[in-house]
Amino acid sequence: MTRSGTDYINGLRDGRQVYIDGELVSDVTTHPGFTGVIGTIAELYDFTNDEANRADMTYPSPITGEPVSLSYLIPRSSEDLKRRRIALRKSTERSFGLVGRGPEHVASFLAGWAARSDIFARSGQRYADNITAFYEYARDNDLFCTYAIVPPQIDRSKPAHQQEDRYLYAGVKEEREDGIVISGAQMLATGAVVADYIILSCIVPLVEGDEDYAISVAVPLSAPGLRVLSRRSYASAATSVFDYPLASQFDETDSLVVFDDVFVPWKHVFVYRDRKLVADQWNETPAHLLGNNQAQIRFTAKLDFLVGLASKVTKMNRSDKAPPVKGALGELAAYASLIHGQVYAQENNVEIDERGVAWPARAESFAVMVIQSELYPKMLHMVRDLAGGGIIQLPSSVEDFQNPQSRADLDRYVQSPGVSSVERVKLLKLMWDLTGSEFASRHEQYEMFYAGAPFLVKMRMFQVYDFKRGEDLVDRALAGYDENGLVPARKLALHDLQ
Numbered sequence: 001m002t003r004s005g006t007d008y009i010n011g012l013r014d015g016r017q018v019y020i021d022g023e024l025v026s027d028v029t030t031h032p033g034f035t036g037v038i039g040t041i042a043e044l045y046d047f048t049n050d051e052a053n054r055a056d057m058t059y060p061s062p063i064t065g066e067p068v069s070l071s072y073l074i075p076r077s078s079e080d081l082k083r084r085r086i087a088l089r090k091s092t093e094r095s096f097g098l099v100g101r102g103p104e105h106v107a108s109f110l111a112g113w114a115a116r117s118d119i120f121a122r123s124g125q126r127y128a129d130n131i132t133a134f135y136e137y138a139r140d141n142d143l144f145c146t147y148a149i150v151p152p153q154i155d156r157s158k159p160a161h162q163q164e165d166r167y168l169y170a171g172v173k174e175e176r177e178d179g180i181v182i183s184g185a186q187m188l189a190t191g192a193v194v195a196d197y198i199i200l201s202c203i204v205p206l207v208e209g210d211e212d213y214a215i216s217v218a219v220p221l222s223a224p225g226l227r228v229l230s231r232r233s234y235a236s237a238a239t240s241v242f243d244y245p246l247a248s249q250f251d252e253t254d255s256l257v258v259f260d261d262v263f264v265p266w267k268h269v270f271v272y273r274d275r276k277l278v279a280d281q282w283n284e285t286p287a288h289l290l291g292n293n294q295a296q297i298r299f300t301a302k303l304d305f306l307v308g309l310a311s312k313v314t315k316m317n318r319s320d321k322a323p324p325v326k327g328a329l330g331e332l333a334a335y336a337s338l339i340h341g342q343v344y345a346q347e348n349n350v351e352i353d354e355r356g357v358a359w360p361a362r363a364e365s366f367a368v369m370v371i372q373s374e375l376y377p378k379m380l381h382m383v384r385d386l387a388g389g390g391i392i393q394l395p396s397s398v399e400d401f402q403n404p405q406s407r408a409d410l411d412r413y414v415q416s417p418g419v420s421s422v423e424r425v426k427l428l429k430l431m432w433d434l435t436g437s438e439f440a441s442r443h444e445q446y447e448m449f450y451a452g453a454p455f456l457v458k459m460r461m462f463q464v465y466d467f468k469r470g471e472d473l474v475d476r477a478l479a480g481y482d483e484n485g486l487v488p489a490r491k492l493a494l495h496d497l498q
């Protein structure tokens with residue numbers, strides 16, 4: 001059953017240990033660094049829970065028949081993926097594509113894992129049963145799960161088990177009859193401060209000896225021994241909603257998660273000390289593709305927002321009729337359209353596996369992961385180029401409108417034809433928060449890295465692309481001539497054509 005925003009907020013008052021600015025936060029729902037994004041996610045829950053949106057946003061749980069979020073759907077056709085896309089787009093539009101790891105992201109991974117629970121059974125049937133049961137529990141209780149799947153950057157030249165201390169990277173410290181004990185840390189869990197559960201696993205390659213780190217487990221954020229160390233909050237630093245409209249609402253948080261002897265019962269263990277399976281869960285189930293399909297649907301909303309903002313600012317500045325500006329807007333529009341097209345292609349060129357599960361097309365998905373890390377910084381740069389100094393020549397804060405003298409100057413000099421000073425400043429401060437603020441800079445880093453380091457993503461693209469398609473063409477071209485010119489068969493073919 002989908003839940004309300006209030007249910008979600010109440011669930012966060014669970015004694016979790018979140019640290020920020022030297023403080024252990026006793027209640028994240030009242031801390032100024034987190035209230036903005038919690039409000040945004042609560043509003044998203046309300047949106048999905050609203051009866052008026054049920055048909056678009058939910059489907060009946062196969063177990064209870066109650067409506068559950070479409071982000072948990074196991075797609076079985078191109079139509080399913082399309083239906084899912086429409087729902088995911090509606091939900092991400094609530095935050096203009098600026099909440100990357102909202103509840104829908106890891107829900108998509110869980111759906112992909114549960115769809116191919118047989119892969120988990122390679123390590124024993126109980127692991128398949130565990131992932132299925134947790135997926136169903138998360139789906140039917142509308143949980144917000146996030147994940148931490150990359151170890152901290154301590155010494156990248158050494159594998160996990162050869163780090164200075166065996167329990168720097170999060171791994172198994174003890175096996176008990178009723179479960180396992182985890183010790184160590186995992187880097188940069190977006191949304192961990194405000195989620196219900198965290199999935200701890202590993203997506204980076206592991207070597208022999210790393211078995212303790214080859215795990216996949218679910219841990220409630222309130223688990224004893226789990227500490228969440230938040231990065232600096234851009235929401236706390238935002239002086240007002242007017243000055244930082246995006247940071248104040250959509251700062252989804254990123255954290256180091258520390259597992260200080262955290263106990264995990266067996267029912268929440270999906271992969272246990274199995275290096276092959278920990279890799280197979282990403283590559284041999286549709287989880288990674290479904291999660292990234294969701295991430296890219298979100299990306300389309302963000303790009304539309306960015307392009308829309310650029311268009312509105314150039315119209316306000318009356319530069320929109322200049323041919324170079326039209327060209328730049330056209331180029332921005334082309335990039336946004338390309339990403340839309342790839343998302344459509346993923347659902348159109350779907351692969352249906354032997355279990356009847358629809359996998360978004362691989363090459364079309366990895367292509368976006370490769371391109372976005374360079375495309376997004378480029379697009380930001382282009383939009384800043386169009387904005388010029390306007391995004392800097394702005395009042396220090398909304399307070400300057402309260403002082404009669406500065407207000408009079410702002411009204412006279414910071415305006416455009418038909419656009420008041422307040423309206424102009426409002427639009428440009430929105431643009432600064434999307435393209436130049438500390439919040440914006442974090443987003444640039446996010447789009448570059450959330451799908452993995454760019455060089456690794458390119459290597460995955462290398463693995464999934466059908467090079468044979470092009471190589472066959474090259475072979476045909478080579479077969480058509482030799483040192484004596486066109487080969488006879490080729491001549492004949494050309495003759496026949498005339």
Ligand SMILES: Cc1cc2nc3c(=O)[nH]c(=O)nc-3n(C[C@H](O)[C@H](O)[C@H](O)COP(=O)(O)OP(=O)(O)OC[C@H]3O[C@@H](n4cnc5c(N)ncnc54)[C@H](O)[C@@H]3O)c2cc1C
Pocket residue numbers: 101146147148149150152153156187188189190191254442445446449450451452453454455
């Ligand atoms: C804003 C943000 C949010 C994130 N959210 C999450 C999250 O929610 N959950 C999660 O699990 N992770 C998250 N991540 C982490 C993300 O998955 C990692 O940043 C990503 O996997 C890359 O790992 P890394 O940062 O350790 O970079 P590294 O692997 O250290 O690579 C950094 C750079 O070093 C160079 N480099 C490193 N190794 C090599 C090599 N062998 N060959 C050539 N060049 C190399 C490359 O230039 C590479 O780009 C997030 C990251 C960011 C920036």
